Amino acid sequence: MDEANRMEEGINNSPFNHDGKEGSTVAHGNDTMPKGVDESIQEIAQKQKAKRVATLDAFRGLTIVLMILVDDAGEAYPRIDHSPWNGCTLADFVMPFFLFIVGVAIALAFKRIPKIKTAVKKITIRTLKLLFWGILLQGGYSHAPDDLEYGVNMKFIRWCGILQRIALVYCVVALIETFTTKLRPTTLGSGYLSIFTAYRWQWFGGLVAFLIYMITTFTLYVPDWSFVDHINGDQPKRYTVICGMRGHLGPACNAVGYVDRQVWGVNHLYSQPVWTRLKACTFSSPGAGPFREDAPNWCLAPFEPEGLLSSISAILSGTIGIHYGHVLIHFKGHWERLKHWVPMGFVLLIIAIILHFTDAIPLNKQLYSFSYVCFTAGAAGIVFSGFYILIDVWGLRTPFLFLEWIGMNAMLVFVMAAEGIFAAFVNGWYYENPRNSLVHWIKRHVFVKVWHSERVGTLLYVIFAEITFWGVVAGVLHKLGIYWKL
Template structure:
């Protein structure tokens, strides 16, 4: 962070610079007279030096909103993952609709796009940048398979390992990796074709980065054509239990279906990965057609359709292609941050685009043209969540970078600066699983369970409220403190 605060363009100079100029004013005038320089020339020279100084300061100033938004997304993930079982209304929507949990993935992709724009605004060597992008993508894929492929059983099961016949190839980090590599490569390979200064036209920010939007449009076309035109035949799966293996058949034979059983998104993943490599506990099992406990989890109805028991991949290939649009919109917000120098100009563009996307999504959803659906990553879902991300990002920008109210958001900033560490150890339960490795008499009698039961659930005499308070104070607050300590020590884990 620069020592001098940067004042908005046209509002004047900083007090420190003015004070230094006043202190040395008399001596400078004497020297200038001896040299025979005109006062106007000296003033012009001073203004040029001041502008250069402010420009250097502005380049070194870190936008606090980036870290806070990233931290907010990690906090939301911990909240909905660990408290969603107690409060189904914040857990993922069983099918159509959008809940708090459904904002997590697109928020991640949005901020990844913003960060790409800032990181790659100047690419000195394209080959070197491409190598770094590929290497980072491979690291994300590796950690994604380790954490969500089934190898880790943390935090509750004290075992590890996965049968390669049932390993899950897709997941959160895998989706982020694929969106990242596409968006970042387009940004890198087109670096020589974009102008340094935008032309004074309303759409110049879009035309300057037309290849990014072309890439997003191609992803949109592939997703739409495949979703509505691909023929989905009947399919089958087997369920293993103590009573043996039972085979189920799901009858489809249709195109363009957007329901759980016969959509093209699931069909592509079954054909590409194999049904044994898909997520085995999909959220659609909480639908009313599957359980009387809907929207909560519960035993399946006796007359539940066969697909209620089937696996489904929420981070599959076709839905990830659609998710590229989330990254494209995010990188556009980053481009605005680079080229629009005034707070007002940035916010006008961000907010208007955010509300525009929300309106488009609302119309598509309530006319039933394209329902908002996280599992399918529908176009209306992209617009709704990206619009919400843009509004939240703008609000944080006003609070933290315009009004400079940063102290209330320190926890979010610290978590955002160490997002990968908190994601792995906290959101994926690796630290809790490690602590659970020491138990007394039986594996359920662990320190983590004791804290949750005795300090929260029993005290409040409510499993739901106790679970929520445990997540807020023993997880989110805990990781905020840990991230703050690591920040003070200058320790960060980045891929």
Template sequence: MEDPKRVEEGFGHGQISAEEKVEREDVKERSEMAAEQHDETKGVEKPILVKEKSKRIATLDAFRGLTIVLMILVDDAGGVYERIDHSPWNGCTLADFVMPFFLFIVGVAIALALKRVPSRRYAVRKIIIRTLKMLFWGILLQGGYSHAPDELVYGVDMKQIRWCGILQRIALVYLVVALIEALTIKLRPTTIDPGHFSIFSAYRWQWLGGFIAFLIYVITTYALYVPDWSFTVHDDHKSQTFTVKCGMRGHLGPACNAVGYVDREVWGINHIYTQPVWIRLKACTLSSPEAGDLRPDAPNWCRAPFEPEGLLSSISSILSGVIGIHYGHVLIHFKGHAERLKQWVSMGFGLIIIALLLHFTDAIPINKQLYSISYVCFTAGAAGIVFSAFYILIDVWGKRTPFLLFEWIGMNAMLVFVLGAQGILAGFVNGWWYKNPDNNLVNWIQSHVFIDVWNSEKFGMLLYVIFAEIVFWGVLSGILHKFRIYWKL
């Protein structure tokens, strides 16, 4: 099994270090915990539990790397292949798997990182500090301060800063799930009784936390009254105000759902995302599912802001982390490959079946923007199946070489996310231009090395994303891994 400290340094709560580096850090960590325990017991020093060195699970790195690769692919190629971009409303596309896959692997990592907690106060302090770091980076990268890679400026009007984003959602899920795990360490058994469902009862507090999140989301979604609301669009030095008629409860459409209402009330309408993907709906454009000019008869809400990583939907996303931590618990307590896979695969397919029943009966549609319960089940089930497949190929059959690119990226996921997925490196390169800002190295490579050669913008951009971004970051991550260089929070 993988060294718990190595897993703890995964995306969303620090990056993975090399095993030798972790061993050195572990000595320091144990000494810090020893000092803290000495303070807690007023001079009576307790023995420290020494972490046993165990076999590393390469699947964790590879799955995390796969998720980063998917993010880069759908973000940068989704502009020309909009069918892989986020679904405009109901349904699920390739891009819609990215966020729940992140939360799933964060949950798995938490279980391994916190399987032993010698000092709960020390663990809680580390969890809070890591959460604050993620919130800071999330606001910096997606709050509007950074305009990379397209605009060579930085700064944001605090009246319009966006408070939500990818890292902010991961931070909330990590905080809740990790705190439950750390604070209930003494309430769970060290061994699991025989039986398929014994592991659920052993970790009932984690499932209780998930159930509470489920209740908050469902009750608010269906019971909260959504009144009429207005928004203002600023375009070409003029402003226009629109009103959306609602006055209803339990609506799951774009205009009057409780998810959007909560964000407008909590954050303020000026602090939420201004380019929601629902603008590609048939009701908004004749080019659907691709982007295009608005229809003359498009409803007002087509122009409205909507926060895809908002508060209520983030509460629902806690369930993705809870399901992920369950897979981590299985990894800890079941030592045989067959036992682990039986637990993982059965749960994965079970969640997918539940999701499809809810979606196709129109009870609860699969919807990423609302982070509906059916969406949680469908994407978590898919994550479980993909994780199981990776485990068979990489850790059971030993087919590690074909997945090294994913594994290297997974080891430095935070670095690739910031510099690659968020375009910081591309923005830096774009800062060196000749005669005009559009004449820069990134645009030159896109046009002359890929698009012009293949005489196709779509195919050329796809090849650019694969080779100039994904392969580039994979090779760079491999080089950094060779020199044991990792960026962690």
């Protein structure tokens, strides 16, 4: 069957599959079909193996690969690590790509919703699972992969993180999709904008999130604030940051940080923000290094990159993603889909570039600024369209199989590789010293010493000993039909 037609066969019988699966539906010619035949056809349809959207899996796999690359090679190559403040690097695409994928998957998974009450229950359970795993992995309980200890002082537990942000965006976007199910059209009207008007409530939800973020960011008064540095120095020391302003988009006095300090408390924010790599804080910028003697005191302060107000802005990333999913559902031909996806991607990029280079709203991942939303969502749309052309239009699926495999087991690879749980397990078996473990031996002797370069050795280790390894593992698990889902 042609790939384009395959993608139109519908969603699997369960409307709660958020992994971008599609299955076959059976059309009954009339209501007088003999009961036995009807039941047999339904049984066959239910037993059909669910088919996945290859483009979505490959894109999800690419995002996981980028996360591993920038997390583990970013220290050696600061240019690919998160931007210290304004700007956008390779690492800064990871989070919005995840949220874009969430949006596309929601559109596919909630194409048909037999019972709204059941759908809401499923959404709630999945949101709670994401929150649980997020706090467990990034709340401070896990110290993987190098520190062979566990546990967290509840006075300093971090409540926010990657999975927590995904949980919020998923919950909001999925609930809007669920409660507007009866307002969806079965067919679209004529005109390019018909897809937007058909799903106006989804866009209205994105508009509300945009207004909440923009109004709060530019009108909320940020007073002076203080924090206690528990990390640098022998004794904890209290510092005061002088603010008293509105609409500031710098590191110290922005509304995003103020909201998080008020909601979560300053002790529950991320203690090693990327702004410590700014030139104002270290001469090693954009890399990490010792603080300058004249560094402002906010260089020592915590800041939450996945905080509440910035996560509200992130809902827009999910909203744009679900639009791409709606296009995938409603339009049958490759050209019809691409003429909606590609122009929208370029328009978003142009808006972002104008906002950034006019200094109206700079690109900023830490604040999740509107220009950053547009730039990364536009890039996601272009990359997704590119994958669609290569995989679904031209049929070049084989070169991207390892990305598909990783994408189908994204949660497993995220936990074991990106969060370092598997490496921590291996590091737990050492000889005399924790540095004498298999992971450290392979990195040091197989890569760093062979290439006589810490940077090159680190990069090759990440590519071959981590990304390639987990690509093979994901492929084996796929062949065995083993997947870890939430």
